[in-house]
Amino acid sequence: VARDGESGLLDRIGARLGHGPAGEVWAGDDAAAFPSPGAQLLFTTDTMVEGVDFDLDYCAGYDIGWKALHITVSDIAAMGGHPTHAVSSLSLPAHTEVAFVDDFMEGLSRGAASVGVHLVGGDLSRADTISVNLALVGATEGSAPVLRSGARSGHALCVTGHLGGSRGGLHVLKRGLRGRDRDVDSRLTAASERLARRHLRPTARVRAGRALARLGASAMIDISDGLVIDLNRLMSASGTGCQVEPADVPVEPDLEVLAGASLKDGFLDPLDAALTGGEDFELLFSIDQSLVDEMTSSLGETGTHVTLLGTVTEGASMIGERSLDSWEEPGWDHLRGG
Amino acid sequence: VARDGESGLLDRIGARLGHGPAGEVWAGDDAAAFPSPGAQLLFTTDTMVEGVDFDLDYCAGYDIGWKALHITVSDIAAMGGHPTHAVSSLSLPAHTEVAFVDDFMEGLSRGAASVGVHLVGGDLSRADTISVNLALVGATEGSAPVLRSGARSGHALCVTGHLGGSRGGLHVLKRGLRGRDRDVDSRLTAASERLARRHLRPTARVRAGRALARLGASAMIDISDGLVIDLNRLMSASGTGCQVEPADVPVEPDLEVLAGASLKDGFLDPLDAALTGGEDFELLFSIDQSLVDEMTSSLGETGTHVTLLGTVTEGASMIGERSLDSWEEPGWDHLRGG
Numbered sequence: 001v002a003r004d005g006e007s008g009l010l011d012r013i014g015a016r017l018g019h020g021p022a023g024e025v026w027a028g029d030d031a032a033a034f035p036s037p038g039a040q041l042l043f044t045t046d047t048m049v050e051g052v053d054f055d056l057d058y059c060a061g062y063d064i065g066w067k068a069l070h071i072t073v074s075d076i077a078a079m080g081g082h083p084t085h086a087v088s089s090l091s092l093p094a095h096t097e098v099a100f101v102d103d104f105m106e107g108l109s110r111g112a113a114s115v116g117v118h119l120v121g122g123d124l125s126r127a128d129t130i131s132v133n134l135a136l137v138g139a140t141e142g143s144a145p146v147l148r149s150g151a152r153s154g155h156a157l158c159v160t161g162h163l164g165g166s167r168g169g170l171h172v173l174k175r176g177l178r179g180r181d182r183d184v185d186s187r188l189t190a191a192s193e194r195l196a197r198r199h200l201r202p203t204a205r206v207r208a209g210r211a212l213a214r215l216g217a218s219a220m221i222d223i224s225d226g227l228v229i230d231l232n233r234l235m236s237a238s239g240t241g242c243q244v245e246p247a248d249v250p251v252e253p254d255l256e257v258l259a260g261a262s263l264k265d266g267f268l269d270p271l272d273a274a275l276t277g278g279e280d281f282e283l284l285f286s287i288d289q290s291l292v293d294e295m296t297s298s299l300g301e302t303g304t305h306v307t308l309l310g311t312v313t314e315g316a317s318m319i320g321e322r323s324l325d326s327w328e329e330p331g332w333d334h335l336r337g338g
Numbered sequence: 339v340a341r342d343g344e345s346g347l348l349d350r351i352g353a354r355l356g357h358g359p360a361g362e363v364w365a366g367d368d369a370a371a372f373p374s375p376g377a378q379l380l381f382t383t384d385t386m387v388e389g390v391d392f393d394l395d396y397c398a399g400y401d402i403g404w405k406a407l408h409i410t411v412s413d414i415a416a417m418g419g420h421p422t423h424a425v426s427s428l429s430l431p432a433h434t435e436v437a438f439v440d441d442f443m444e445g446l447s448r449g450a451a452s453v454g455v456h457l458v459g460g461d462l463s464r465a466d467t468i469s470v471n472l473a474l475v476g477a478t479e480g481s482a483p484v485l486r487s488g489a490r491s492g493h494a495l496c497v498t499g500h501l502g503g504s505r506g507g508l509h510v511l512k513r514g515l516r517g518r519d520r521d522v523d524s525r526l527t528a529a530s531e532r533l534a535r536r537h538l539r540p541t542a543r544v545r546a547g548r549a550l551a552r553l554g555a556s557a558m559i560d561i562s563d564g565l566v567i568d569l570n571r572l573m574s575a576s577g578t579g580c581q582v583e584p585a586d587v588p589v590e591p592d593l594e595v596l597a598g599a600s601l602k603d604g605f606l607d608p609l610d611a612a613l614t615g616g617e618d619f620e621l622l623f624s625i626d627q628s629l630v631d632e633m634t635s636s637l638g639e640t641g642t643h644v645t646l647l648g649t650v651t652e653g654a655s656m657i658g659e660r661s662l663d664s665w666e667e668p669g670w671d672h673l674r675g676g
Contacts, residue, residue, distance in 0.1 A: 025483065025485060028486075028575070029417065029483075029485050029486050029487075029575075030382065030412075030413040030414075030416035030417050030486070030558075030559060030560060031380045031381060031382035031413045031414055031416075031417050031419070031474075031476070031483075032380070032381045032382065033378060033379065033380050033381075033417060033419075033478070033482075033483045034378070034379055034381070035377060035378060035379070036374035036375075036376065036377055036378070036379045036477075037374075037379075038374065039373060039374055040371060040372070040373060040374070041371065041372055041373070041374045041375075041379075041423075041475070042369045042370065042371050043369060043370045043371075043372070043423055043425055043458060043459065043473075043475055044368065044369035044370065044425065044459060045425040045426075045427050045459065045460070045461050045471070045473050046427070046461055047427045047429060047461055047463045047471065048463075049429055049463050049464065049465045051465075051466070052463065052464050052465060053463070074368075075368040075369045076368075076369055078368035078369075079367065079368050079369050079371060081369070081371075085379075085381055087381060087382065087383040087473060088383075089383050089384070089385045089471050091385060091387055091469060120381060121381065121382060121383065122383070123383050123384055123385055125385045125386075125387050125390065125391070125469075126387065126390050127387045127389075127390060127467065127469060128389070128466060128467055129465065129466055129467075131429060131463075131465060131469065133383070133385065133427050133471040133473075135381075135383050135425060135471075135473030136369075137379070137381055137475060138369070139374075140371070144371075145363065145367075145369075145371045147363060147367050148366075148367050148368070149367075220368075221368060222368060237366070237367075
């Protein structure tokens with residue numbers, strides 16, 4: 001990108017952002033300006049760093065743009081709100097291909113469009129490695145946001161979708177198993193491809209999050225760092241414990257296919273991936289027992305799978321007979337991990 | 339910081355962010371939540387990267403936190419609005435000292451307090467080099483924001499403060515001239531110190547920006563990339579040109595002291611620094627001639643120096659007899675520059 005310089009590249013990016021409707025300012029001025037999307041705002045930010053959060057060996061620019069958008073939107077979804085406006089900051093080395101930036105912007109734009117978010121500005125910097133930051137504004141549905149702190153003893157503990165898929169996808173991608181010739185086992189090929197996409201192209205649960213706010217979820221968090229860590233966060237914030245049975249954890253079915261193939265390239269335990277894998281961006285929430293049936297059928301109507309994981313208690317936070325605190329290094333720890 | 343890990347460090351940072359008033363959510367949940375600060379929102383982001391935007395040889399964590407906050411606030415000031423809520427993202431290597439993070443948070447918090455901004459959240463990542471991203475929400479004063487596009491032929495062209503000080507400070511810092519024993523020239527010592535502070539601790543012109551919106555400035559931009567680049571941006575956005583006399587450019591007086599000392603460590607031309615230096619974060623604006631007297635006395639009452647730089651025209655954008663387009667590599671270009 002060095003040949004185009006910053007202004008040339010900003011022009012390319014600006015052309016993709018488009019112009020807002022009359023009375024709004026998107027890219028091209030000092031800041032974006034637009035009518036407030038609601039009385040109660042939501043505001044969050046997330047960063048993805050090359051070599052830590054993604055690897056260019058198996059992530060295209062499109063994947064990075066899409067994922068940066070959706071992981072940040074997921075924070076808004078976990079509050080029961082809807083995201084409306086985003087600004088992005090891209091840092092990259094001068095030797096980066098312009099095609100990468102175009103591909104990134106395409107993924108970012110499509111990711112934003114998929115959840116109704118307007119990309120209203122951004123910033124470009126030079127750096128030794130690629131990193132991307134997304135900041136998002138959104139609003140609640142008139143009601144208060146669903147916090148992490150509202151779980152009460154006796155509430156049901158539930159989760160959307162299946163867990164461990166993103167971790168499985170990382171396994172597939174790191175070992176180059178994606179797209180490898182598998183004529184002997186087309187089921188494995190298809191499972192590997194789906195897992196890889198779970199890792200590269202997560203989808204924030206915006207509709208489910210809004211529905212859960214309306215349906216009266218008492219506490220909610222998105223699973224970004226793994227069930228063990230995020231369940232612990234939810235219970236700590238609420239000042240409660242929980243009892244979850246390992247058999248009730250909704251393990252991503254494709255992980256069983258992968259494990260069953262007993263590849264010489266390393267075995268990934270499906271339950272372990274589901275418990276500690278992270279980056280599934282499913283919603284983990286508590287809700288009064290009396291509301292569980294209505295919630296399950298309401299979410300089911302929109303095609304969202306929900307699993308009853310267990311119960312909020314006044315005791316310690318347990319999965320089976322194991323305390324959540326007993327996992328030594330569960331999930332991602334961005335400063336320690338590799 | 340590796341010993342504390344992400345959660346330990348987030349706890350340290352969270353303790354510094356504090357809790358919002360009742361009904362608001364700051365750090366500690368998936369996103370910040372707060373009442374919208376106005377009907378018309380402003381939203382912007384900025385990034386600072388180690389080795390590109392700052393150098394740890396002469397920037398302390400405090401400086402980086404303060405500056406990241408103020409350069410982002412400056413975008414809101416240049417729209418004539420006031421900033422209200424910020425989220426920060428800090429990326430750093432695992433070997434970073436915890437003391438650096440504490441110092442950074444101190445500078446960030448004090449910078450935020452100095453302009454009435456609430457730090458309501460943040461994100462922490464591991465990376466090979468340090469970088470910091472700030473995203474800011476603010477609001478206009480009920481009126482529309484002051485855009486870059488409103489300058490019209492005949493309007494006066496003005497700028498707050500003096501220019502080139504930040505560039506002079508960088509010169510002082512890079513050459514290790516700050517704090518060097520100068521008993522022979524205490525005037526130079528004092529000037530060097532002030533210049534260094536101009537570079538390390540800029541102050542966004544929030545009050546002046548709000549006043550200029552009320553007083554009817556027709557177009558406005560903050561000088562982040564140097565007068566030549568930012569004047570060109572203002573004129574291009576407005577579809578106008580301008581005539582500015584070099585003698586009218588308010589050169590930072592301390593630059594003359596530095597230049598007069600004829601140091602063997604390299605000469606910095608004061609006018610060149612004022613024209614192309616960048617990072618002064620002064621406000622460059624156009625305003626109807628009939629409003630200039632009232633504007634000058636109003637800003638003067640609050641202690642803000644204003645200079646009449648020239649006039650908006652229908653012709654080319656000129657400083658003296660030189661076209662703004664004739665500067666080859668003016669100011670900063672983050673992707674090309676070093």
